[in-house]
Amino acid sequence: MLSGMTSTTVVVVTWRGAAHITACLDALAAQSRPHRTLVVDNASDDGTAALLAAHPSKPEVLRLRRNSGYAGAMAAALDKVDTPLMAWLNDDAAPAPEWLATCEDTLAKAPLAAAVSARLTLADGTVQSTGVRLTADGHGADLPEPADEVFGFCGGAAVLNVEALRFVGGVPASYFCYYEDTDTAWRLRLAGWDVVGAEAEVSHRHGASTLPGSVPFHLWNERNRLLTLLRCAPRAVAIRQLVKFAVLTAVLPLRGLRHSQRADAPNFRLSLRCRVLGAVAARLPRTLLERRAIGRRATLGRGAVWDAWAGN
The missing domain is CATH 1.20.1280 (Monooxygenase)
Incomplete structure (x- = not known):
């Protein structure tokens, strides 16, 4: 990939993310690969907007009038993406400096793949996800073990081919939150695309915006x-x-x-x-x-x- 070429728009979805959005943006600013950063603010009312405006990386911000959830925000962002690749990134995630480069290079080496899933690790060092598996009763479940090919990607940190994503119908905005990644990966596979995993490290404060189990x-x-x-x-x-x-x-x-x-x-x-x-x-x-x-x-x-x- 040519130095200085921007191939990926990194989309960060936030809602009341004042407690962790700065760490996410700092990690993006430290990426070794150039990119465009687009933050979708789901009508936050906790000072998130001021933090975004003050951050030295000067991210582009798309502020929604109401909270559309992760799925709705990603769908809104897709209309604004003009790069070949689109990264999905949670606002409570902090990718390592080589995260984006590793994901882009992994896709470049797998021409039949339309998505790459990163390795999300919790604060205690536990691996949360290297991708998504499909259970026998149709649940999408995090896969903690690394694999070259996975059924689906974890939406907390992934990079997708924009043309393929648009072809299969984009992001299911009405889902609001959860399963938008599994549904998207399933449609990509039905359309003949692969989904791969990558040793691209991301630390994740799981459940900072939504409470698992609630x-x-x-x-x-x-x-x-x-x-x-x-x-x-x-x-x-x-x-x-x-x-x-x-x-x-x-x-x-x-x-x-x-x-x-x-x-x-x-x-x-x-x-x-x-x-x-x-x-x-x-x-x-x-x-x-x-x-x-x-x-x-x-x-x-x-x-x-x-x-x-x-x-x-």
Whole structure:
């Protein structure tokens, strides 16, 4: 890659990120590879805007009028990207100086790949993710072990081919938060692209903006998993998982008498699961139209992708 050439727009999504956005921007300013930095501010009201304006790196800022979540912000940013590559980066992540160079070079060496997932490490040294695997029941789960090829990328720190991303329909803005990365990777694979991993180090303050395990976390997570299956998975798989979710929801009042501790978990609360089913039902007509559009762009069968990756 020629010195001085800017190939990547690094998109940082922030919402009330005053406590950690400076560390993220400092790490980006120390990158060995030139790039464009675009921060999408999800209507923060905690002084984040002032910190962005004062930072010596002078990042470009796209301030949204309301909080559109990570997915909505990434979708808004995609319209502003004019480079061949687009990086997704959490505002609570601090990439090592060679992070971007390693990701760009990894993609350059893998012409069939449209995305590269970095290695996210927590403060205690635990590896959070080197990519995303697809479980046997259609969950997207972080993969802690390094692998040359992964099913999907972790949206906390990844670099994508912009042309491929736009071709497969961009980012599912309505997801708000969670599974936008798994859904995007699934559509890339259906369109014939690969996703690879890279030893590109990123430290991550996981959950600084959203609280894993909270009611909103489980609401978005469960809803978006089902929507992703309806959009991308084989029909039989999507129907089976949706029915399984609904049946378990229906029997929860009885199961809760014998498994009270499990029933107290947010994702096993009847009210939350009913909200999930209601949200999926409301989106079903639109989701089925999106499924058809994804199918028209696909070069691989849904069954082939599922058989290759589910549970592996």
